[in-house]
Amino acid sequence: MKLNKDTQYVRGAYLKRDLITSYEDFPFNLPAIRNFRDLNFHPSVTYIIGENGMGKSTLLEAIAIALGFNPEGGTLNFRFSSFDSHSELDHFLRLIKGANRARDHFFFRAETFYNVATNIEELDREPSSAPKIIDSFGGKSLHEQSHGESFFAAFIERFQGNGLYILDEPEAALSPVRQMSMLARINDLVNQGSQFIISTHSPIIMAYPDAQIIQLTGEGMTETTLEETDHYSFMKQFFDNKDRILHHLFNK
Numbered sequence: 001m002k003l004n005k006d007t008q009y010v011r012g013a014y015l016k017r018d019l020i021t022s023y024e025d026f027p028f029n030l031p032a033i034r035n036f037r038d039l040n041f042h043p044s045v046t047y048i049i050g051e052n053g054m055g056k057s058t059l060l061e062a063i064a065i066a067l068g069f070n071p072e073g074g075t076l077n078f079r080f081s082s083f084d085s086h087s088e089l090d091h092f093l094r095l096i097k098g099a100n101r102a103r104d105h106f107f108f109r110a111e112t113f114y115n116v117a118t119n120i121e122e123l124d125r126e127p128s129s130a131p132k133i134i135d136s137f138g139g140k141s142l143h144e145q146s147h148g149e150s151f152f153a154a155f156i157e158r159f160q161g162n163g164l165y166i167l168d169e170p171e172a173a174l175s176p177v178r179q180m181s182m183l184a185r186i187n188d189l190v191n192q193g194s195q196f197i198i199s200t201h202s203p204i205i206m207a208y209p210d211a212q213i214i215q216l217t218g219e220g221m222t223e224t225t226l227e228e229t230d231h232y233s234f235m236k237q238f239f240d241n242k243d244r245i246l247h248h249l250f251n252k
Contacts, residue, residue, distance in 0.1 A: 001191075001192075002043070002190055003100075003190075007099075007193075009100060009164045010067070010097055011097065012095070012096040013039040013066075013094070013095050014039075014093070014095075016093070016094055026087065027088075028092075030053075030058060031053075031216065031217065031220065032055030032058075035221065036220070037220060039214065039221075041195070042210075044190045044210045045186065045196045045197075045210065046214065047199075047206045047213040047214065048198070048214050049229060050216030051216075051217075056199045056216050057168055057169070057199055060168050060199040061087070062089035062090040062093050063090075063093065064107040066090040066093050067095065067166070069107035069166065072109060073115075073168075074106070074107060075106055075107075103160075103162040104162055104163030105163060105165075106154070106158060106159060107168075108151075108155075108165070108170055110168060110169045110172035113147075113150065113154070117141075117142035117143055120134055120142065121141065121143065136157065137150075137157050138153045138156070140153070146173070148173040148174055150173075151172070151173050152178060155170070159189055159194070161194055162194060163189065164194070164195050165194060165196050166196075168199045169199055170198065171200055171205050179205055183205065183208055190208075202231070203226065203235055206229070207226055213225065213226065213229065215229060
């Protein structure tokens, strides 16, 4: 059953401005943080989008860490660290949680999923009577699959429903067809009581209808629609006027 405003797992995120002494240093100098407005998350899917450098991945990372996730991703039980590079933004966020608690949790980061896969293999080599962790990802080593296959194994095999899923650029290794398959998987999981917060550049991924889109710009945060996003309009302009745009690009 789909979540609603009364049953969703995370309701909002607020910035503790009284704790910030300066907006000159990272991450407070990022446009998204300088011009932060209170976020109210959609019960099903919330997209956080924007150009590189706007702060969307930093914001998503801080939300995930504030929820108890490892900065490099995985479930709430993952506690490895390959390189400590996350910001301190999580200390300045206040999350409003709902009354219900998710039964499943996962923070997916495209750029560090290799590290998650390595940690799974390391943990599975340790003597234990518990099932192998990799079994929940389909049973095949994530390192023995392509990036796209290993990403998709997480979405299809590991995500179990009734879950809170934080995804940072999940489209990174997915073909357009796989991205559409991922939309179908998101819909399945939403109908099984799951909530998503997703950072993405992909107009395909951000096309899920029961969602809200928060676009980060140099001026701050605005709620928008798919058709109003820069990502959608640029892609549409390109394919509608490909020859003219290519001529301009190659002859400027």
